Amino acid sequence: GAVAQAGWLELLGARGVLREIDALGVQVRLDTVEPGGHFWPRRITALWDILLRHESKAEIWITHTGHANAGAHDRAQIRAFLETMDAPVQRFYWYSAQDRDESEATGLFDLRGAPRLLARMLAEGGPVRLRELLALSQRGRSHNGKGVALITGGAGFIGTNLAARLLGEGRNVRILDNLCRPGTETNLRWLANQFGERIEFRLADVRDRLALRDAVADATEVFHLAAQVAVTSSLVDPLHDFDINGRGTLNLLEELRRLDKPPPLLFTSTNKVYGGLDDLPLVVNDTRYELADPDLRRRGIDESRPIAFCSPYGCSKGASDQYVLDFARTFHLPAAVLRMSCIYGPHQFGTEDQGWVAHFARQALARQPIVIYGDGRQVRDILFVEDLVDALLLARDHIDGLRGHAFNMGGGPRNTVSLRELLAELGRMHNRPPEVRYENWRASDQRYYVSDVARFQAATGWAPRTSVTEGLERMHEWLLAQRPSPAVPERGRVAL
Numbered sequence: 001g002a003v004a005q006a007g008w009l010e011l012l013g014a015r016g017v018l019r020e021i022d023a024l025g026v027q028v029r030l031d032t033v034e035p036g037g038h039f040w041p042r043r044i045t046a047l048w049d050i051l052l053r054h055e056s057k058a059e060i061w062i063t064h065t066g067h068a069n070a071g072a073h074d075r076a077q078i079r080a081f082l083e084t085m086d087a088p089v090q091r092f093y094w095y096s097a098q099d100r101d102e103s104e105a106t107g108l109f110d111l112r113g114a115p116r117l118l119a120r121m122l123a124e125g126g127p128v129r130l131r132e133l134l135a136l137s138q139r140g141r142s143h144n145g146k147g148v149a150l151i152t153g154g155a156g157f158i159g160t161n162l163a164a165r166l167l168g169e170g171r172n173v174r175i176l177d178n179l180c181r182p183g184t185e186t187n188l189r190w191l192a193n194q195f196g197e198r199i200e201f202r203l204a205d206v207r208d209r210l211a212l213r214d215a216v217a218d219a220t221e222v223f224h225l226a227a228q229v230a231v232t233s234s235l236v237d238p239l240h241d242f243d244i245n246g247r248g249t250l251n252l253l254e255e256l257r258r259l260d261k262p263p264p265l266l267f268t269s270t271n272k273v274y275g276g277l278d279d280l281p282l283v284v285n286d287t288r289y290e291l292a293d294p295d296l297r298r299r300g301i302d303e304s305r306p307i308a309f310c311s312p313y314g315c316s317k318g319a320s321d322q323y324v325l326d327f328a329r330t331f332h333l334p335a336a337v338l339r340m341s342c343i344y345g346p347h348q349f350g351t352e353d354q355g356w357v358a359h360f361a362r363q364a365l366a367r368q369p370i371v372i373y374g375d376g377r378q379v380r381d382i383l384f385v386e387d388l389v390d391a392l393l394l395a396r397d398h399i400d401g402l403r404g405h406a407f408n409m410g411g412g413p414r415n416t417v418s419l420r421e422l423l424a425e426l427g428r429m430h431n432r433p434p435e436v437r438y439e440n441w442r443a444s445d446q447r448y449y450v451s452d453v454a455r456f457q458a459a460t461g462w463a464p465r466t467s468v469t470e471g472l473e474r475m476h477e478w479l480l481a482q483r484p485s486p487a488v489p490e491r492g493r494v495a496l
């Protein structure tokens with residue numbers, strides 16, 4: 001490849017060399033140039049001019065380009081890729097398919113082989129999908145002075161349900177999400193179709209402080225949901241887990257602390273902050289574990305239980321939970337924490353790693369086997385997502401009384417289910433028992449967890465309204481509506 005310097009090219013042209021070459025190579029890493037786009041047209045058009053003037057038939061190739069993305073810059077990487085696709089050249093070489101070392105995060109896949117958003121979107125829908133995504137992330141930036149609720153992780157399961165409720169009430173909603181979880185783009189498209197311009201989407205990462213600064217500036221309330229959500233993934237890569245959950249939350253807190261009048265902040269913590277609860281004597285029957293202490297069984301676990309972080313996920317969420325409470329104390333942020341048990345419902349793209357109720361329901365519907373880790377007698381109090389949305393909004397409304405406190409949140413003792421019991425319920429719904437395989441227990445899995453929600457109830461008047469049976473039916477309806485109609489090949493699909 002030749003060096004794309006206009007002066008050199010003119011000289012090569014004047015000496016007749018350009019008529020003898022087949023291709024001219026250009027190489028620039030796009031993260032090293034001024035952001036703002038239109039880099040290639042400006043650069044390449046000038047080269048075509050020179051080639052034409054010297055009657056050269058050479059092609060122009062971009063022999064090396066790319067955009068570094070150590071995690072927080074998916075949008076910039078996607079833009080750079082699309083701009084390169086549109087460059088007026090015969091071919092381009094993108095650097096690289098996979099990262100080779102930590103300092104060169106330019107790959108479509110990271111060092112662990114996980115696809116970056118660019119790779120996932122390309123594989124799922126080609127450049128069409130990438131363009132759609134960028135178009136979505138440019139919508140709805142004016143709120144007519146009415147204020148906007150910020151939801152980090154708002155394209156996820158809980159975020160989508162919360163956004164839909166707020167939008168349904170006529171509010172403006174800003175979602176900040178890096179779409180790292182498969183299924184989130186489906187949620188986002190659904191929200192955009194339902195609610196039009198009042199939904200604003202920012203394809204950004206909570207590790208990017210400036211993106212957060214901009215997002216909180218005019219927010220009237222903040223729901224911080226974005227997180228690395230799986231215990232299993234946290235065991236594989238604890239640093240990655242901490243970076244998103246720990247540093248991401250602290251980033252947000254710091255940006256809120258800068259504001260003259262910080263808006264209410266609600267943080268979605270987890271029951272995992274209480275550890276394995278191994279000291280609680282249990283009895284076991286055919287389908288479930290139960291607490292031996294009848295009084296505790298009737299009430300559930302309350303907030304006086306000492307915190308005992310277990311698993312990297314437990315540690316990173318627990319640290320964030322404590323930071324939020326401390327920022328409320330030390331810097332007077334109007335912030336509160338909900339320590340949540342298992343939430344389930346529509347828009348949940350549950351997997352084996354997280355979102356087990358939705359995962360079981362999806363597998364049962366698709367007649368696929370379900371793997372149970374442990375003996376399946378583990379008990380949880382499950383909470384239908386609409387009830388959680390009620391709780392989040394009540395927490396916002398009562399923030400002056402709730403600030404600086406953490407509240408256990410779940411279906412409570414009246415909405416408990418063991419894995420075995422859920423399988424039986426799904427079997428009844430489908431008139432056929434799901435196929436099940438048993439594997440070893442997973443690290444730090446609680447045998448029993450049921451929330452005592454009395455403290456939150458007393459403070460806000462909230463109570464769960466949806467029974468397990470009704471909630472499962474509503475999730476089932478959503479799953480049915482999700483089933484793909486007979487496949488239509490998508491245009492622009494590419495193989496990776």
Ligand SMILES: NC(=O)c1ccc[n+]([C@@H]2O[C@H](COP(=O)([O-])OP(=O)(O)OC[C@H]3O[C@@H](n4cnc5c(N)ncnc54)[C@H](O)[C@@H]3O)[C@@H](O)[C@H]2O)c1
Pocket residue numbers: 152153154155156157158159176177178179180181184204205206207224225226227228229244248268269270271317339340341342343344349355
């Ligand atoms: N679902 C549950 O049962 C449950 C239980 C306890 C706590 N929680 C907490 O509730 C919150 C929401 O959970 P969910 O079930 O909706 O999960 P989810 O995975 O559906 O949603 C999380 C969202 O965060 C986004 N995200 C992840 N990393 C990000 C990053 N670095 N920057 C920006 N966005 C990022 C994801 O793309 C996703 O849209 C999480 O904080 C989770 O820890 C959930």
